[in-house]
Amino acid sequence: MMSLAARSGAFSPYMQASAFAVAGPLKALVPGVVLKGEKILLDPKKQFLCRESLNGQSPKTGPAVSVSINGCAGVRLAHTDVRIPDFSDYRREDVLNPDKSSHESGESRRSFSYLVTGASVVVGVYAAKTVVSQFVSSMSASADVLALSKIEIKLGDIPEGKNMTFKWRGKPLFVRHRTEKEISTEAAVNIAELRDPQHDKDRVLNPSWVIVLGVCTHLGCVPIANAGDYGGYYCPCHGSHYDASGRIRKGPAPLNLEVPFYEFPDDDTVVVG
């Protein structure tokens, strides 16, 4: 604040009158300044109307001006020139008019927003699930590995009564084209007599074709086809006899020959695995 009250003694000739930013009991002559953007607005002057208000207003000596980092500066910043931008381009029809209450349209606006949000969330969740499962399933076995795990066999090459051996997944695979006699014999076997009871129709999809793994369930040798006492297979290692359905009948093996998964895409082909 400016002040012209004489502060110093007459003998001190240099420092005098006004102190710009000194907080203290000096009489402030100039009221505060208001800064509006670049413009400086000054408050209207104090009215000096009578002799008493004029008393002491004359300066007695030359001025000195002082500036302080923590004195009062008497400056206010006016923020009445801050302009809020116009958002009409982004408003909905219902709320363009500033004089109309927005309460009535509130429900419709709200339900629209919630509907759109809900639908987006559902689609988003589904998309996320798809992406995640694609990434996770990429860690499962690749196509070449899967390709090696299946074998396609042309059934027309195997005459009736003949057993053919294929290498499948590192193990021998027996594909036997059974005759009518063998089929009926196997179907008539009493299951109660079997060590590993299994009916023939549970072991084959098409009774004329029996597909089993050629690995003896005793200790893993390969049985010989069309050998043994039961018209099936005979394991030479320890003398296990299997019948034409691959079931164990005599010998040390505990279980029937394993039946892999297979299907007939058409009458002439079988895909095992």
Add this chain to the structure above:
Amino acid sequence: MKGIRGISKLSRRFYAAARTGQSLTQPLAGLKLSPGSAHFYQDVHVTRLPSGLVIASLENYSPASKIGVFVKAGSRYETSENQGVTHLLRLASSLTTKGASAFKICRGVEAVGGNLSVTSSRENMIYTVDCLRDDIDTVMEYLINITTAQEFRPWEVSDLTPRVKMDKAQAAQSPQIAVIEALHQAAYKNALCNSLYCPDHMVDNVQSEHLHQFVQNNFTSARMALVGLGIDHAVLKQVGEQFLNIRSGGGATGAGAQYRGGEIRLAGLSSLVHSAVVSQSAAAGTSEALAFSVLQQVLGAGPHVKRGSNTSSQLIQGVAKATTDPFDVSAFNASYSDSGLFGVYTISQAAAAGDVIAAALAQVKAVADGGVTAADLTRAKAQLKGQFLMSLETSGGLLEAMGTQALTEGSYSSPEEVIKKIDNVSLTDIANAAGNFVSGKKTMASSGNLIKTPFVDEI
């Protein structure tokens, strides 16, 4: 033993009570001090270093200390190329320095609850810092940085332009400032005619280089004084020797002020006319200057009580006979190192301006013709002494008194010596001083509605 000592102390107390003229700041007469004891009375110590730096301090054991660096770098030392540089320098006191950034200075001073300010007059620039005694080291560091290691970074200096404009707007709001600045501009051809505020044409044009150059030329050790209140002299001396001995030499000598006498009229719409009529008086420190100070009190300088009709002011009583409208009048006295201004300052209604000025000047002429009584003189001397002594009561006033004396004379005269000098002023001195004013070449500055205000050659 204790009883005996107590009795001897009792006698000292009675002794002291009997001596009514005993000053409380002087030791008791007849008391022998042991060589090792510290002085238990306070006096101002002044030391002049070989480089010219003057160090003055007073240990008043107050909880708050005040340090000031006084530099002979007022606006009179501005040249025609760098008008307004002192205004920028005043505002640039809080900018980044080599040892501390602007933020560090502000935060550091605020953190200890101190205050850092710079005041500039036409003669001097005064950097003052005050804080509690224990924190003096911290703020001293900032003060030294601000006075000796300024960087005046160009972008920071250009950021000061809005503050310059604000300062000028606030100064323009006060007609007294406008009139006094115009008065000096009209009275002198150089040096003292420079305004304390940056002129309009230089508001954006004072660059960092101007500030650097001004500091180089004027902030030299021989033109500086380091003054402290509430601080040990040895500490201050060490600081002065270590840090303020940076620029030796006298720096650029300012040109002697040449008085010319002129007139400036600032026409405006205000119904109150402010007018100052002055003539050249004496340089500060001379006996004539003291005579002018007493003359100022004889004529009337400001109200001494809060309300009243100023019966002791001859000017006001004289002007009151000339007009019934509200007015104010005071004797104006400004002394600088090689010149001075003395006259009257009037505030009056637009229609009565001429009468008021004429009445005021008639009063001064009456004094010049010997119309002062001894009672008036005694009254004036008492008022002057009172004003002077009361100015020393505040720490700011005391620091200023010590600093200006240290800067101009290199020593400190005690208040008693000053009082004695005031007492030596006689009636003839007063009459001569008033006669100098009446016969000297006048300078005038007026503002407001000047329809009835006389010109300087008409008064």
